[in-house]
Amino acid sequence: MIQFYRHKLDNGLQVIVYPDYSTPMAAVDVCYHVGAKHEDPNRTGFAHLFEHLMFGGSKHIPDYDLPLQRAGGENNAYTTNDLTNYYLTIPKANLETGFWLESDRMLELDFSEDSLNVQRNVVIEEFKQRNLNQPYGDVWALIRELAYRVHPYNWPTIGKEINHIADASLDDVKSFFYRFYAPDNAVLVLSGNVDIDESLRLAEKWFGQIPNRKVQKPALPVEPVQTAFREKTVERPVPDTALYLAFHMDDRKSREYYICDIISDVLSNGNSSRLYQKLVKEERLFVELDAYISGDHDPGLFLVSGKLAQQVSIEKAQKAVWQELHKLQNQLVPTAELEKVKNKIEANHVYSQMNYLNMAQELATFENIGKAELINEQLDIYRSVTPADLMQTAQKLFHPENCSQLNYLAKS
């Protein structure tokens, strides 16, 4: 049982405190419930660009990083399709500096044309570095485009195209801030060497006066059920041909999510897993082969992706993967094999508690999914999954009408 404490401020800000006195450090994590899926389809990449701007100074603090470093702190942030998370770690004696910095930028940013100009450029270089100048860098963008027709998971967090970022204006920035950055659309998590009462007092002192902004998020378009096989083939200057199969699955809160997670582990978690033993080592059809779930909070994707061994054709590789998927549909996974996967999930649950910052991020993520308390229900749900569940879900998911296939051919 993971012990933590929760308190809601009058302005709607949820505060969660998770003490771990084995560390001399404290973490301050602020998660805003806004991600790339909330963007305008003609302004993609905005949530992430905005994350950069959050470091350009706030109303009363011209520079975010300098005072934090002065206090011995370190910080970073990440944006996903579902959320934007900001975190810092700091020696416990200077915890209040973290409250001061995070609350001021929740209150109001220093919207400046200069900062926007520079960060636009930085993000465009990031776009090139991560997506254009990396072998296989555009894979996610291609898969999303193929698998989603109307839901905003259609585009990657970094954005659909560079122009969307280049065109962002200061007015766009301002309106995004007031629409989504608010105490009533965020959770504050304190973890590490933190006193509960002191944390709540500081939360009230620094965050308590920030106005509730009555954030309203319109419902997102629901992706219609896929009814026909989709396939796309591209050619790129990469050393290995790669194959990607994406299947639609249910959302993060559904039981199906956990079943899919276990199926993906049976297929490819660890060196003893099916795909690795059979298709990588025994048949040598792939040099790398993985099955995993996208982890999205709205209905997401179950993926199988692999790099083909030299001289192996896409047809042969794809047939071999389907054989393994069909096996899941026709034969129950042996109890011992399921047990192995569950043991691993339980061990990982213990490992994850070794780090206070990791715990802050997990609690914030679960709060975004629904509520942080979900963290203590995870193991029970995983434990309750049966071989019959796996078979049933495999039968539901793995058929061509639910599949988007990307053939990523190596240009010789």
Next chain:
Amino acid sequence: MINREIAPTIRNIDKPLFIPPEKRTLDNGVPLFLLHAGTQEVCKIDFIFKAGTWQQEVQLQAAMCNAMLQEGSQQYSAAQTAEIMDFHGAYLQLMADQHYGTVSLISLTRHLPRLLPVVEDFLKNPLFPENEFETLVQRRKQRFLLENEKVKVLCQKKFSELLFGDGHPYAQTVKKEDFDSLQLQSLIDFHRHFYHAGNCEILVAGRFDEGLTELINRYFGGSDWKQEPAEPATFQPSNSPTKLLHVSKPDAIQSAIRVGKILVGKEHPDYLPLQILVTLLGGYFSSRLMANIREEKGYTYGIGASFFSLNEAGYLTIATEVDKSYEKATLNEIFHEIELLCQQPVSDDELERVRQYLLGEFIRDLDGPFALAQTFRNVHDFGLNYRFYDDYYQTLLHVSPSQLMRLAKTYFTADSFYTVIAGKN
């Protein structure tokens, strides 16, 4: 209403606690280091052998010998080893670097009695099966070819070659053909020479009791394990007369840049203040290079300077990736920032910030059992002890602007740097 213009008072950061591990010796003389730390019933056990590229006779020998250990032993096939580890939620990490071949086992403490005999068998009696070898070589070769598509990898490789010279173990000069010519026998030989009790140390970090040390002694402390220490090899760096090189990658969108030089080793009196100087230049978010080249000019997503330490040399690397059109301007700014460090003393305010930041980092580096294990290796592998950390703390408190400028003038003369650019011509 609170006045948000006034920052909360910054308190001094307490001196971090650094407690060295307890040292024991197994019955056969293998040193065992014990670090009790953490809140969870988890352990990481490192088996550390002096078996890195420094010891190898042909390319890939150290790395592939290390990787093949888990691919089948007398009592367990590769599949069985994997099955047992996965069933217990344990992780094996195998790694060979310049000086060491390491096998790490991360596991819930309660499963160690079941897992240690497996590790024992593959450390002492690996079989190096032919078919597993072929699969692994093929996979590693394809991964190698993939890595060679990245400008930063091409750039880093050429940079290491300029710094240390072809043939030196620190130069990354593996070629595609080396995968084809590698002989299985050379891995068997390498294992026989370097993976044995006389060349091994064991480090345990996490939560455990005396029972574990007895287990380790039972499996690894016997006289059945060969014990002659291996002969140390010596190499001298032969750095190149060429100071600037371009590596061509015609389809590249961005260019990777490396600028740097060999500095001093960890035992040198200038080492600690030089670390601080390099941090100031490019080792944290508000460093000179980041502030200028990312935050002011927007040329790059990131730029950093690092002072790496290997057993026989320390070297500075400034690394970034930029659009081809910013290549020249970026290099100009890098050398401008280096020049500034030689010309003007750093302000008290900036030095105070770096000092505090590094104090915070110091505590982070000592936080948690795995970090503590790394902290130990960062001195122990260099023949140093925890006095090093006392000295570092004192240096952080007392380093002065004039001292840093003196060091910059001594070590950062513009014509002593090597520059490599990988990208479009």
